Every structure is written in C-alpha cells, then in structure tokens.
Amino acid sequence: VDKMETSNSIRFGMQAVFTAQPGKGEELAQILLQASQVVSHLEGCMIYLVQVASADQDKILITEVWENQEDQQTSLANTEVRELINRARPLIVAMEHTPAKPLGGKGL
Amino acid sequence: VDKMETSNSIRFGMQAVFTAQPGKGEELAQILLQASQVVSHLEGCMIYLVQVASADQDKILITEVWENQEDQQTSLANTEVRELINRARPLIVAMEHTPAKPLGGKGL
Numbered sequence: 001v002d003k004m005e006t007s008n009s010i011r012f013g014m015q016a017v018f019t020a021q022p023g024k025g026e027e028l029a030q031i032l033l034q035a036s037q038v039v040s041h042l043e044g045c046m047i048y049l050v051q052v053a054s055a056d057q058d059k060i061l062i063t064e065v066w067e068n069q070e071d072q073q074t075s076l077a078n079t080e081v082r083e084l085i086n087r088a089r090p091l092i093v094a095m096e097h098t099p100a101k102p103l104g105g106k107g108l
Numbered sequence: 109v110d111k112m113e114t115s116n117s118i119r120f121g122m123q124a125v126f127t128a129q130p131g132k133g134e135e136l137a138q139i140l141l142q143a144s145q146v147v148s149h150l151e152g153c154m155i156y157l158v159q160v161a162s163a164d165q166d167k168i169l170i171t172e173v174w175e176n177q178e179d180q181q182t183s184l185a186n187t188e189v190r191e192l193i194n195r196a197r198p199l200i201v202a203m204e205h206t207p208a209k210p211l212g213g214k215g216l
Contacts, residue, residue, distance in 0.1 A: 013159045015123050015169045017206065029211055036213035047157070047215035049171065051121045051208035061123045061208050063157065063171040065215070098125065100159035100169050103137055105144035107155035107173070107215055 012069035013047075013102040016062040019094040025058035028091045032060060035084045042078060044071025047107060065102045120177035121155075121210040124170040127202040133166035136199045140168060143192045150186060152179025155215060173210045 020028040029052055036048040044067035053059035066072040075081055102108060128136040137160055144156040152175035161167035174180040183189055210216060 013157075013169075015125070015159070015171060017123070033212050040214035045214060047155075047213075049121075049155070049173070049213040049215050050211045051123070051173075052211055054207040054209060059206070061121075061206060063123065063215075065157070065159075098167070098169060099162040101162060103158045103160055104141050105155075105157040106148035106153060107157050107171075 009101075010068045011046075011065060011102045012067075012072055013063070013065040013100045015098050015100065016064075017053075017096045018060045018062065018088075018092050020058040020060065020091050021093055022058060024091045025052060025056075025060060028058075028088055029060050031084055031088045031091070032062060035081060035088075038078065038080045038084065039075050042071070042075045042081075044068060045075065065108065117209075118176045119154075119173060119210045120175075120180055121171070121173040121208045123206045123208065124172075125161075125204045126168045126170065126196075126200050128166040128168065128199050129201055130166060132199045133160060133164075133168060136166075136196055137168050139192055139196045139199070140170060143189060143196075146186065146188045146192065147183050150179070150183045150189075152176060153183065173216065 032050045036050055039045045039048050047065035049063040051061040140158045144158055147153045147156050155173035157171040159169040
C-alpha cells in the first residue's frame with residue numbers, strides 16, 4: 001500500500017465505555033483484550049487500550065486511535081474481529097461511544 | 109529511584125471527558141496538550157492522550173496511563189502542571205472522570 005505519511009489531521013480515535021451484564025466485566029475485558037491483539041496487527045491501528053473502571057468491575061473502557069477512519073472501518077470486517085464482536089455483544093448491556101479526533105499527547 | 113519493574117497490576121489509568129465553555133474547546137485542548145508535554149517527562153507517565161469529540165468541539169477527551177497511582181498524584185504537585193490546571197479550570201463547565209486499571213492492549 002503506497003500510502004503517503006498520513007498527516008495528523010485525518011487520524012481517527014474514540015473513547016468508549018462498555019457496561020457488561022452484572023458479573024461479566026472480566027469476561028468482556030478478556031474478549032476485548034483478544035480484540036486488541038488482533039487489531040494491533042491491522043493496518044492503521046495505533047492505539048487500542050483496554051481498562052476496567054476502578055469503581056465498577058463491569059465497566060470496561062476502550063481508547064482507540066487509528067491512522068484514519070477508513071482503516072478502523074476495515075478492521076470491523078476482519079473475520080476474527082467480527083467473531084470477537086459477536087462473542088462480546090450478548091455480554092454488553094450499554095455502550096457510550098465518543099468518536100474523536102486525536103490531537104496529540106504522549107503515546108501517539 | 110531503585111524501582112523494581114512495576115508489575116502490570118499496580119498500573120493506574122483513567123478516561124476523562126471535559127466539557128468546555130461554549131466555543132472554548134480549542135483553547136482548553138491547547139492547554140491540555142501543553143500539560144501532556146509536561147507530564148510526558150514525568151516519572152511513570154506512559155500515556156496522556158488528548159482528543160476532541162467529532163460531534164462537539166467543546167468536548168475534550170483525555171486518556172491517561174501511569175506506572176502507578178503515586179506517580180500520577182505526584183504529577184499534580186508539579187508547578188507547571190498546577191499552573192496549567194489553574195489556566196484550564198475556568199474554561200471547564202463539566203468533567204466526567206473514570207479512574208481505571210489498564211489491562212493491556214496496543215499502545216501500552
């Protein structure tokens with residue numbers, strides 16, 4: 001893929017908070033950690049961070065940064081990613097999802 | 109500082125969403141980007157990511173990861189960090205703040 005150095009301006013990111021079924025936070029986190037392994041090898045994935053809220057073990061926080069939104073969309077078609085999403089879906093009762101533009105900072 | 113390799117388990121992280129005064133999102137983001145520069149040199153800072161919500165330019169998203177909570181607390185006493193916090197405070201109308209434990213993923 002002959003991609004010129006993707007400029008900062010078209011980077012794509014997000015923060016999400018998943019609320020799992022009661023007691024299912026650990027299981028959901030493990031699935032999302034597997035997803036992070038898969039996407040880490042996919043084109044354009046820069047950050048895919050999985051955290052568990054300190055005050056609520058059923059709340060799983062995800063931070064993502066991609067070189068561009070197109071690569072992020074493409075990842076959703078990946079068979080392994082789709083399989084993991086299907087496994088995670090029944091465990092999720094709510095999701096807050098904030099698409100964003102990464103501006104900078106440590107870790108990019 | 110003779111610190112044994114800090115194990116994964118005591119890492120400290122968070123996601124935050126700052127809502128700026130109307131029209132002040134850009135100014136707040138610039139201050140938080142400066143803060144990310146300062147903390148990037150401080151002991152234990154692993155990730156300090158600044159993003160702006162795509163749907164609302166006055167919503168600034170922060171993801172942080174530290175080797176441990178102690179280092180994060182120490183950073184709040186840093187004179188430059190305190191000065192930036194004081195500059196940011198009047199611009200902020202609301203803040204959602206979720207302390208968390210980083211579990212893994214790409215970027216750590």
